[in-house]
Every structure is written in C-alpha cells, then in structure tokens.
Amino acid sequence: MNLSEGKSGQQAIISMTCVAMVTTGLFSFYSGELYPLGNSTYVSFPVGAIIAGLVFLLAVAAIKSCNAHNLMDMFEFSIGKFLARIISAILIVYCITCAILPLNRFLNIMYNSFFINSNYFSIALFIIPVLAYFSLLGLEPICRTARALVWFLLAMHFFSLISEVGELDVYHIAPIMGDGLENTALVSLKASGLFLPALLFILWNPKSVHGLKFAKRAGYFSVPITAIVCGLTFLALAMMFTYIDLTNLYTPLYRYSMVRALENLILRMDKIMSFIWIMAVLLASSYYMYASSNIYAKMFKQNDSRPASIGLSIIMLYIAISSHLTLTIVKQVLDLLRNYSFLILSVPIIIVSGIAIVRASIINRRQQNEVGVG
Amino acid sequence: MSIKQVFNSFSNVFKFDDSDRRFELYETEYGDPYEKERGERSTQLESNVKEDLPINKDLHSNLTMIRQDFRTDINPDLLIREFMLGGEVPAAIVFINGISNAMVINDFLLRDGMKEGAIKNATKPLYEYVLKSVFTVCDAKTENKFVKLKRKILAGQAIIFIEGEERALVFDSRLYPTRSVDVSENEKTVLGPKEAFVESLRTNVSMIRKSIQTDNLVCEMRTAGKESNTKIGILYCEGVANNALVNEVKRRLSKINIKKVFAISTLIQMMESTPNSPFTSALLTEKPDRCASFLLEGHVALVCDGSPLIAIVPTTLYMMFSMPEDFYARSPAASFVRAVRIIAAITSIYLPGLFIAIVMYHHGFLSPELLNTIIASRVMVFVPISVELVMLMLVFQLIREAGMRVPGSIGQALGIIGGLVLGQAAVAANLASAVVLILVAFVGLGNFCIPDYTLQLTSFYIRIGFVFAAIMAGFLGIVAGTLIVTGYMC
Numbered sequence: 001m002n003l004s005e006g007k008s009g010q011q012a013i014i015s016m017t018c019v020a021m022v023t024t025g026l027f028s029f030y031s032g033e034l035y036p037l038g039n040s041t042y043v044s045f046p047v048g049a050i051i052a053g054l055v056f057l058l059a060v061a062a063i064k065s066c067n068a069h070n071l072m073d074m075f076e077f078s079i080g081k082f083l084a085r086i087i088s089a090i091l092i093v094y095c096i097t098c099a100i101l102p103l104n105r106f107l108n109i110m111y112n113s114f115f116i117n118s119n120y121f122s123i124a125l126f127i128i129p130v131l132a133y134f135s136l137l138g139l140e141p142i143c144r145t146a147r148a149l150v151w152f153l154l155a156m157h158f159f160s161l162i163s164e165v166g167e168l169d170v171y172h173i174a175p176i177m178g179d180g181l182e183n184t185a186l187v188s189l190k191a192s193g194l195f196l197p198a199l200l201f202i203l204w205n206p207k208s209v210h211g212l213k214f215a216k217r218a219g220y221f222s223v224p225i226t227a228i229v230c231g232l233t234f235l236a237l238a239m240m241f242t243y244i245d246l247t248n249l250y251t252p253l254y255r256y257s258m259v260r261a262l263e264n265l266i267l268r269m270d271k272i273m274s275f276i277w278i279m280a281v282l283l284a285s286s287y288y289m290y291a292s293s294n295i296y297a298k299m300f301k302q303n304d305s306r307p308a309s310i311g312l313s314i315i316m317l318y319i320a321i322s323s324h325l326t327l328t329i330v331k332q333v334l335d336l337l338r339n340y341s342f343l344i345l346s347v348p349i350i351i352v353s354g355i356a357i358v359r360a361s362i363i364n365r366r367q368q369n370e371v372g373v374g
Numbered sequence: 375m376s377i378k379q380v381f382n383s384f385s386n387v388f389k390f391d392d393s394d395r396r397f398e399l400y401e402t403e404y405g406d407p408y409e410k411e412r413g414e415r416s417t418q419l420e421s422n423v424k425e426d427l428p429i430n431k432d433l434h435s436n437l438t439m440i441r442q443d444f445r446t447d448i449n450p451d452l453l454i455r456e457f458m459l460g461g462e463v464p465a466a467i468v469f470i471n472g473i474s475n476a477m478v479i480n481d482f483l484l485r486d487g488m489k490e491g492a493i494k495n496a497t498k499p500l501y502e503y504v505l506k507s508v509f510t511v512c513d514a515k516t517e518n519k520f521v522k523l524k525r526k527i528l529a530g531q532a533i534i535f536i537e538g539e540e541r542a543l544v545f546d547s548r549l550y551p552t553r554s555v556d557v558s559e560n561e562k563t564v565l566g567p568k569e570a571f572v573e574s575l576r577t578n579v580s581m582i583r584k585s586i587q588t589d590n591l592v593c594e595m596r597t598a599g600k601e602s603n604t605k606i607g608i609l610y611c612e613g614v615a616n617n618a619l620v621n622e623v624k625r626r627l628s629k630i631n632i633k634k635v636f637a638i639s640t641l642i643q644m645m646e647s648t649p650n651s652p653f654t655s656a657l658l659t660e661k662p663d664r665c666a667s668f669l670l671e672g673h674v675a676l677v678c679d680g681s682p683l684i685a686i687v688p689t690t691l692y693m694m695f696s697m698p699e700d701f702y703a704r705s706p707a708a709s710f711v712r713a714v715r716i717i718a719a720i721t722s723i724y725l726p727g728l729f730i731a732i733v734m735y736h737h738g739f740l741s742p743e744l745l746n747t748i749i750a751s752r753v754m755v756f757v758p759i760s761v762e763l764v765m766l767m768l769v770f771q772l773i774r775e776a777g778m779r780v781p782g783s784i785g786q787a788l789g790i791i792g793g794l795v796l797g798q799a800a801v802a803a804n805l806a807s808a809v810v811l812i813l814v815a816f817v818g819l820g821n822f823c824i825p826d827y828t829l830q831l832t833s834f835y836i837r838i839g840f841v842f843a844a845i846m847a848g849f850l851g852i853v854a855g856t857l858i859v860t861g862y863m864c
Contacts, residue, residue, distance in 0.1 A: 110850060114735060126847045130854045134861055144864035145857065271736055275849045282857055 006208075010217065012143035013202060013209045015150040016287055017222035018229070020098070020198035021049065023284040025230040027102035027277070028194055028338060031249050034187060038178015039243040041187065042235040046227035048191025053223035055192070055346050055353075056199040060216050062353035063203060065360040071203040072298060078356035087348050088299045091204070092292045094197045094345050096312070097337045099288035100319050101194075102281045103127065104334070107320055109251060109274055124320045127282065132313035134286030135293055136306055139208050142286050149279065154229070156276045160257045160269060161236045167259050168239040178243060193341020195226065198284075200349070201291040204298075253277070289316065428518045433464055433537040440468055443524060452527070457484060459504065460493035464537040473530035475549035482511050483532060483545060501539045509534075513546035525603065550574060555581070558698075560827070561661050565702035570660040575605050575679035578662070582609060582675070582684075585666035590614065596627055598644075598678075599635040606641065607677035614672045623674050623687060638678040638685045652835050653863060654828045657689040664698045691863070694826040695719070715823045722820025723833050726763055727840030727852050729813055733759055735848030751807040759810065760845045764838070766806055766814040769796070771834060774818070 008016075025045050034041055059071060068074040075084030110123045134142050177184060199219050206215040237252050240259065249255050257270040293308035302308070322330045337344065430436050437454060444452045451470050459465040467483060486492065486509050496503045501516055517523050518541045523533055530548035555577065558570035571578045579593050594608040606627065610620050626645040635641050642656040643649045656676070659665055660683050665675050668686045676685040686693075695715050700708040732739045733748060740748075755762060773792030780788055793815070800806040817837070824830045836859055843851030 114848065114850070123847075123850070126850050126854050130857050133858055137861055141861050141864045145861045148860055148864060271738060271849075275853050278850070279853050279857065282853065286857075 006138070006140040008140050008143040008209050009147070010210070010214055012140075012147040013214075013218045014221045014225075016143040016146040016283075017198045017202065017218055018225045019146050019150060019153065019280055020284040020287045021052075021195050021222060021226040022229050023102050023277075023280050024098050024194050024198065025049070025191060025226065026233060026253060027105045027251075027281060028098070029187075029191075031246050031252055033339075035179075035243040035246040037180060037183060037243075038175050039173070039234075039238045039246060040177045040179040040184040042231050042238050043177065044179070044184045044187040045191050045234055046231040047184075047188040049195050049223050049227040049230060051188060051192035052195035052199060052346075053219060055196055055349055056203070056219045056223070057216075058353045059200065059203055059349060060212065060219070062356035062360075063206075063212060065357045067360075068356075070206055071200060074356050075352055078352045078359060085299055087352060088295055090345055090348065091197060091200060092295050092299075093337065094193070094341065095201070095288040095292035095295070096316065096319070097334060097341075098194055098197050099131070099285040099292075100316060100334060101338060103285050103316075103320055105251060106274075106278045106281050109254060110278075113254075113271070113274065120321050124317055128313050128317040128320070130282055131286045131289050131316065132309060134283075135290040135309035135313070139205070139290055139294070142283070142290055146283055146287070149283065153276060153280050156273065157229070157233070160253075160273045160276075161233065163269060164236070164240065164256060164259050168236065170239060172240065172242050173235075173238050189342040189346075190339055193344070193346050194338065196341075196346055196349070197288065197291065199223070201287075201295070204291070204295055285316075289313065427520050429520055429523065429535070429540065429542055431538050431540055433466060433535050436535045436542075437466055437468075439520065440524075440527075443520075444527075455484065457488050459487050459536060460496075460508070461488070461490045462493060463500065465534055467532055467534050468527060469532040469547060470527060470530060473550060474532055474547045478511060478545070478547040478549075479532055483509055483534065483547075486510055487534070499539065499541075501536055501541045501543060504536070505543055509543070509545065511545045511547070515544050516541040517544050518542065528603070552577065558660050561659065561664070561698050561825075563661075563698045563702065566698050567661070567663050569662060571662060571665075571682045571684060573680050573682050575607055575677050578677050578682075578684065579607055579609070581662040582666055582669070582677075585662055586611070586669060591669065593677075594624070596624075598627065598630050598632075598641060600631070600633050602634040602636065604635040604641075605679040606635075607675075609669060609675040609677060611669050611672070614670065615674055616672060619672075619688070620674055623676070627676075635678065636680055638676060638681040638683050641676065641678055642685050642687075651862075652832045654826075654832075655689060656685040656687045657693055657826065658683040658685055658828070659698075660684070661698045664701070667701060668693075691829075694829050695824070697825050715825070718820040718823035719829075719833060722817045722823070723837050724840065724852070725813060725817055725820070726767065726837055727844040727855070728849075729810075730760055730763060730841055731844040731848040731852055734845065748807075748809050751809045754804040755807045756804065759807075760841070762806055762810050763814070764841060766800075766810055767817070767834075767838065767841070770814050770818050 025048070059074070062068075062078070063071065063074045066074055066077045068077055072084060072088060075087055078084075079087075107120055107123055107127070111118065111120055115123055134145075179187070199222070202209055202215040202218050203212075206212045209215050209218060233253070237246065237256055240256050241249070241252065246252055254270055254274055257273045289309065289312055290305070293305045293312050296308045296312075297303075297305035319330055319334075430439075437456075440452070440454065441447075446452050446454070451472065452468065453471050454466055454468050456464065456466040465487065467479065467487075469479060487504070489508075492508050493500065493504060496507075505514055505516060517526065517533075523542055523544070526544050527533055530550065532545045532547040534543040534545070536543070552574040553572055555569050555572055557568045561570070562568075569581070571581065583591065583593075588611070590612045592608075592610055592612050596606045596608065597603050598606050608620070608623060608627070623645075627641075630641070630644045632644060635644070638658065642654065642658075646655050657668070659668075665684050665686065669675055673686045673688070676687065678685075695712060697712075697715075700712055703711070737745060752759065757765070769792075773789060773796070776792070777786070777789045797806070797811050797815075801808050801811060821830055821833060824833060836855075839859075840852055840855050843855040845851075847854070
C-alpha cells in the first residue's frame with residue numbers, strides 16, 4: 001500500500017500487537033531449549049514481555065527527548081544515517097524472524113498432522129499468499145482484522161486451556177523455578193528480544209496510530225496483556241506436564257489440547273485449536289511482513305511498500321520451505337537470531353536510545369547556556 | 375490555440391478532484407444544484423448542450439424553436455396551446471400530454487389567463503405581473519434559458535411564453551402515474567408501521583418528512599444520468615450527519631457519468647469506490663421509519679426518483695443484520711433474534727466448507743457414529759462428495775431464483791416442488807445423499823435469515839469460495855479464506 005495510508009485505531013493496534021507478541025511468545029521457542037533443567041517459562045515469558053516493554057518505553061523517551069517524529073529519526077539523530085540504516089536492517093531481519101519462526105512450526109504441524117501426503121511447498125503456497133495479500137492491503141486492514149478476530153482467538157485459546165482444567169496437577173510445577181535464576185533470566189532476555197519488533201514497529205510508524213502518545217498507550221496495554229496470556233498459558237502447560245515430558249514435546253500446546261478428547265460429536269479439540277492458532281499466526285506474520293516491507297521502503301525512501309512486500313513474500317516462502325529441507329544453514333541462522341535476540345536487537349536499541357537521550361540533553365543544555373549568555 | 379489554453383487543458387487532465395467547498399451551498403427541494411465557485415449548473419445535460427440561448431421576445435420564433443427541438447411533426451406528445459392573455463397579449467402554453475396535470479392547466483392557467491381584463495392594470499414587466507396577479511398556481515417561477523425550459527417541459531411542467539417578454543413562466547403541473555403507498559413486501563413488521571416507499575421521489579421524501587418533523591432535515595436535489603436526468607435527493611440531518619460524509623456523497627454523485635439511472639442500486643454501484651466488490655456499501659430499505667431512524671443517527675439517505683428503495687450510507691455489516699422489527703420489539707427479544715440471525719448467517723456460510731474439509735481431510739473431528747451415517751448415506755452415490763455438494767448448492771440457488779421470478783403463489787409451489795419432490799427424487803435416484811441434502815437445506819434456511827438481499831447473494835459467493843478452499847486444503851483453506859475475506863471487508 002502507498003506509504004501515506006490510513007490510520008489505525010487504538011483498539012485495532014493494541015489487538016494487533018497483542019496477537020503478534022503472544023504468537024511469537026507461544027510458538028517461537030522449541031521445548032528442547034526451554035525445559036532441559038526445569039520449567040520456569042510461566043515466569044520468564046511475562047518477565048520477557050515486561051523487559052521488552054521497558055526497552056520500548058526507553059525508545060519512546062528517546063524519541064521524545066530529541067523531538068523526533070519516529071524511530072528512524074531518533075536513530076539518525078543519535079548515530080547518523082549509516083548506522084541508523086544498519087539498525088533498521090536488523091529490525092527488518094527480526095520482523096522476518098518473528099514471522100518465520102511460528103510459521104515454520106505450523107508448517108510442520110500441518111505436514112505431520114493433516115497433510116501427510118502433501119509437501120511443505122504445497123502447504124506454504126496456501127499460507128504465503130495470504131501474508132502477501134495482507135501486506136499489500138496495508139497496516140489499517142491488518143489491524144482491523146486483528147481487532148475483529150482477537151476476541152474469538154482469545155476466547156478459543158482460553159476455552160482450550162479451561163477445557164483441560166480437570167487434568168491439571170499442581171505438583172507438576174515442581175521444582176518451582178526449576179530452571180534456576182540464571183536460565184530464567186536468559187530465557188526472559190531471549191523472549192524480550194522477540195517481543196520487541198512488534199512494539200518497535202509502532203514507534204517506527206507512530207503517524208499510522210494517531211501519534212506517539214497513542215503508540216505509547218498501545219505499548220502500555222499490549223505488554224501486560226501479552227504477559228498475562230503467555231504467563232497463564234505456560235502455567236497451564238507446567239501444571240499439565242512435567243518438565244521432562246515437556247522437553248520431549250514438539251508443540252506442547254497442541255499436545256495439551258489433546259489430553260482430554262471430548263467424547264461427543266467432536267472428538268479432537270487439538271485439531272480445531274491448531275487451526276485457530278494458525279489463524280493467529282497468519283495474522284501476526286502478516287503484521288511482521290508488512291512491518292518489514294514498510295521499514296525497508298522508508299529506509300530507502302520508496303513511496304510504495306508493495307514491491308518490497310512481494311519480494312519479502314518470496315523470500316519468506318523460500319525460508320519457510322528451506323528450513324525444513326536440507327538447508328540446515330537457514331535453520332541455524334534462525335536459531336542464532338532467536339537465541340541472541342537480546343544482544344542483536346535489544347542492546348543496540350538501548351544504546352541508541354541512551355545516546356539519543358544524552359545527546360538531546362547536551363544540546364538542550366548548550367542551547368540554554370547560549371540563551372543565557374545572549 | 376494559445377499557450378494558456380494548452381496549459382489549462384493539461385492542468386485539467388492532471389488536476390486533483392474538485393475541492394469539497396464547491397459543494398457547500400444547500401439547495402431547496404425544488405432548486406437545482408448550484409455550484410458555488412463556477413457559477414454554473416452542474417447537471418450533465420447542460421454541460422453537454424452547446425447552445426444555452428436565451429428565449430426570444432418574439433413568441434412565434436420561440437414556438438418554432440420548441441417545435442423543431444421536440445420534433446412535433448412526428449412527436450404528438452408535446453402540446454402547444456396558443457391563447458390571448460387577458461384577451462390582449464398573444465401567449466402560448468407548452469406542456470407534454472400525459473405527464474402534466476390537465477386539470478391544473480385548464481382551471482388555473484388557461485382559464486385564469488384567458489379571463490378578460492386580467493392584465494388591465496398590468497405593470498411592467500408583464501411576466502412578473504401575471505405571475506403575481508393572474509395565475510393561481512402555487513409553484514411558479516420565471517426562466518429565460520431555452521435549455522432549462524426544455525428540461526422543465528420534459529419533467530412535466532407547463533411553460534407559458536408571452537409575446538414581447540424576455541422570460542417565460544414555469545408552472546409546476548407534474549402528474550406522474552405512480553402507485554399509492556402500500557404495505558412493505560420485503561421488510562415486514564408485526565409491531566411497527568407497515569407502509570413502504572413508492573416510486574415517486576416526492577412521495578418518499580414527504581414520508582420521511584412526516585417521520586422527522588425538524589428543520590434540521592435537509593433534502594438537497596441533484597440529477598444523475600445524461601439522458602434520463604433522474605432526480606436524486608440527498609437527505610441528511612444537519613448538525614447530526616458529519617459534514618465530510620455529506621460532502622463525500624455529493625462529490626461521488628457529481629462524478630457519475632452515465633446515460634441513465636433508473637434505480638438506486640445502479641446509482642450506488644456508480645458511487646462506490648469498488649463497484650466490482652461483492653460487498654455493498656449501502657443499505658437499501660423500503661421502510662420510511664427505518665430510513666428516518668438512520669437519518670437521526672447521522673447517516674445520509676439517497677432517494678432516487680423511480681425507485682421504491684432508499685439507500686443509506688455509510689453502512690456496516692451489523693446494520694445489514696438489523697430488521698425494522700428490531701426497533702420495536704423489546705430489547706432482550708430483539709437482541710436475541712438478531713444474534714440468532716447472525717449465527718444462522720455464519721453457519722450457513724461456513725457449514726458446507728467445514729463439512730467438505732472434515733469429510734475429505736479431517737475425519738478425526740467426527741465421532742465414528744456420525745462418520746458411519748455419512749458414509750452409509752453415500753454408498754450408492756456415484757459422484758464425489760465435493761461435486762455433489764456444489765451441484766446441490768447450485769440447484770438450490772436455481773430453485774430460489776426460479777421461485778423469485780414467477781408470480782407469488784406459483785413461486786411458493788415451485789419452491790415446494792423443487793425442495794421436496796426434486797430432493798426426494800435425487801436421493802432415490804442416487805444422485806445425491808440425504809445428509810448432503812439436509813445440509814444444503816439447512817444452509818438455505820440460514821441464508822434466508824440474512825435480511826439484506828445483496829448480502830444473501832454475497833454470502834452465496836463466499837460460501838462457494840469456502841467450499842473450493844476446503845476442497846483444496848481442508849481447514850487450512852478455510853482459515854486462509856476467512857482471513858482474506860475479513861481482511862477485504864476491514
């Protein structure tokens with residue numbers, strides 16, 4: 001869509017960021033990495049969301065202090081055009097990563113559970129055009145769709161959690177914070193890095209959400225909601241399975257909804273839920289895909305983000321397929337980006353924001369002194 | 375051609391849309407739209423007419439011109455009656471036979487005009503004197519441009535030319551054959567008023583004015599269609615309706631460039647930014663009370679002369695699920711019925727697709743008993759289930775369409791024959807299974823719960839789309855389809 005597009009409402013953008021952050025939190029990490037020593041995900045993910053929120057607030061403060069219009073302006077003010085573009089490129093990479101990680105997971109689920117006789121490419125061909133279509137429509141329709149579907153998605157998600165309440169056992173949580181403080185903190189930082197792109201894109205484009213004030217408010221709402229939804233989901237998983245069981249599960253949430261099959265007309269809640277989740281994942285991925293194409297277009301002063309969207313959709317189709325095939329390098333790069341997200345994305349944002357705040361205060365002080373001398 | 379002219383023609387090609395402030399003036403119901411800055415009428419007809427000549431002082435040259443333009447040699451509809459105004463000055467009355475009220479012309483124009491001594495104490499100009507003192511018709515004015523006079527004659531008004539006068543007199547003598555106000559056929563109510571709009575713009579506007587008796591209700595008149603010159607009324611409550619919305623409606627209306635507009639549905643399609651979209655952006659209603667209700671909520675209504683429906687813009691999907699009855703029933707009951715309506719619509723849209731997805735790809739959803747029932751019912755059916763379902767849906771649409779096109783009682787009989795006999799025969803002949811037949815019937819019932827006709831048609835397209843998506847990729851196809859449809863609507 002043309003870059004001078006319409007504006008998203010407050011509820012719409014909050015819904016969108018919540019859907020994006022929650023799906024990233026729930027479906028981006030593999031069990032083998034999260035539960036080797038114990039389970040403390042019900043703490044680490046909410047903390048991760050809060051850390052992402054704090055980084056977001058720091059970036060907001062930096063934008064305000066240097067009177068910038070958006071994140072890019074703040075980057076340029078702080079570290080100059082060249083480095084600003086590099087950090088923007090990192091943000092694009094992370095938007096793509098956040099889109100690809102859950103998509104990959106669901107491609108696998110689709111292939112192994114529903115379309116065994118098919119192949120990844122055929123399944124991906126159904127998914128990627130939807131993303132491309134949404135990213136061509138623009139931010140406003142994506143956010144409005146999220147707003148239209150968010151209650152349905154939330155209701156179904158909580159229904160699946162509640163429907164298994166009879167099977168939950170508190171003792172499964174033991175050992176409490178079994179992962180240890182160090183590992184918990186590490187997972188929190190990793191998660192925070194993946195939560196951040198959804199929030200940063202609002203700051204990249206505050207005009208589309210009626211200004212910085214509303215962008216900040218969107219962050220205020222979406223961070224706690226994400227923390228609560230992720231926290232409750234991981235708590236339910238922790239109460240359902242021991243950490244040893246969880247380590248061996250590819251998609252614990254899918255397995256969770258299989259535990260108690262409803263012995264009536266509908267037998268398999270897990271299958272219904274997998275399609276509800278994929279709806280959320282598609283929506284979130286569309287948001288990330290649009291975000292990356294929009295950032296790219298603005299970075300290179302293009303008036304239209306549609307060519308970038310088309311290009312990115314082809315790249316994503318390639319990555320989505322190749323990570324399941326022999327090209328393990330793609331998988332390794334994705335793992336690297338996920339595991340070092342805090343270092344690669346959050347730390348530069350913190351540094352740049354810090355520099356912007358300090359620089360702005362120095363300039364202000366200098367100006368005040370000049371006025372005083374004058 | 376001078377450089378300035380070349381530049382102007384280029385700038386006309388590349389200029390943006392006309393600014394909204396051009397449409398700021400309010401017009402009366404009887405007036406024509408008058409654009410503020412250009413100082414010229416905006417109707418399509420006049421912009422295309424090369425000559426905009428004033429009338430002649432000589433009566434006979436005026437009549438000759440009228441005769442030539444209306445081809446009175448082969449066109450006997452136009453009547454020209456010459457008479458002596460007050461027994462002194464030659465004059466002529468011109469009107470079209472059949473659409474002008476002969477009683478008005480005989481009793482209040484000819485009789486008053488031919489009365490001896492009617493202009494005995496006349497002052498100059500004469501046309502002004504006779505307008506004020508001789509003719510006893512309430513809606514009367516003067517006009518001096520031939521093009522406008524011709525339009526008024528075509529609209530059913532009577533024109534009087536007077537010898538030596540530079541302006542002609544225009545009298546409202548329109549009498550179109552219209553049906554009287556009747557009971558609503560498509561939006562039936564038990565508790566609310568039962569009257570419905572008719573094909574006359576004036577009657578429709580007066581019915582709305584009867585419901586909203588406030589001076590805030592504005593009715594601006596426009597015309598659409600180069601040849602049909604159909605009158606369009608833009609109704610809104612000033613101070614309640616958003617000015618930007620009203621201006622946008624006017625802007626879009628002014629951009630219409632077609633020969634004919636005979637119905638409001640055509641007009642709406644011409645006004646929409648995406649006319650090929652399956653979703654309509656206007657709610658069509660035939661109930662004055664419903665229209666009045668939306669006007670008081672800030673919507674804009676478009677009334678088209680010759681159409682018994684009024685378009686409400688903008689509209690939402692939720693509005694399309696409302697019925698006039700909802701406004702009169704008690705709140706809990708009305709809310710419940712509306713919820714049932716929405717659930718029925720969603721079920722009717724998704725059910726065929728979900729059925730195909732489950733049967734073809736995801737058998738695990740169903741209990742063995744239900745699965746066995748489906749399999750047993752299809753044992754002898756030789757066509758694949760997807761083909762069977764699509765075929766039956768098309769047959770259902772066929773019966774529906776046929777039932778709508780034939781007269782009332784036969785239509786009902788056709789529905790029964792189509793539904794019962796054909797269905798029964800199809801199952802007996804192993805052309806269709808009972809389960810799929812029940813499903814299609816259920817889908818049809820759900821579809822009829824959608825109050826808006828255009829939305830019913832739209833839901834058919836979406837339903838078929840979901841069936842094909844389900845055939846291709848099961849639930850994944852339906853999820854993708856849902857997102858695409860929702861995204862498109864948002």
